[in-house]
Amino acid sequence: MKIDIFTTNEIIAIVMELVDKLEVYQLYGFEDESDLNIPKPINDKLENLDSNNYDDFICKCLEIAEEILTIKIGELNELNYCHQEISFLAKNRLNEYIKRS
Template sequence: MKTDIFTISEIITIVMDLVDKLKTYELYGFEDESELHIPKPINDKLESLDFSDYNNFISKCSEIAEEILSIKTGELNELNYCHEQITFLAEDMLKSYIRAHEGK
C-alpha cells in the first residue's frame, strides 16, 4: 500500500478535473469517460497506486468533486473557495494519501 504521495495542490488538480467531468454530465447529460486531464507527474503517482488504493482514492476524490460542483462557477473568488473546500475535505477524507510535509 503506497500512501502519503500526493500534495494538496495535486489533489486539488485531480478533484477539479473530476468537477469538470461532472459539470459536463450536468450540462450535456453524458458522462465524460475519458482519462483525467492532469499533468504527467500526477498521473504517474496515480498509476503507482495498487488497484484497491487507486479505486479508493478516486472514489473519495469523486465524493469531494460532487460536494464542490455546486460552488464552482469559474469566478476567481469561487475558485479560491473551491480550493479551500477541497483542502478541508481532503485533509479529512484523504489524509493517508497526503504528504506530511509539502517539500518532501
C-alpha cells in the same frame, strides 16, 4: 507500498478535473470517459497506486468533487473558495494519501 504521496495541490488538480467531468455530465447528459487531463507526474502517481488504493482514492475524490460542484461558478473568488474547500475536505477524507512534510 507507501500511499502518502500526493500534495494538497495535486489533490486539488485531480478533484477540479473530476468537477469538470461532472459539469459535462450535468450540462450534456453524457459521461466524459476520457482520461483525466492532469499533469503527467500526478498521473504517474495515480498509476502507481495499487488497484484497491486507486479505487478508494478516486471514489473519495469524486465525493469531494460532487460537493465542490455545487459551489463552483467559475469566478476567481469562487475558484479560490473551491480550492480552500477541497483542501479542507481532503485533509479529512484523504489524509492517508497526503504527503507529510
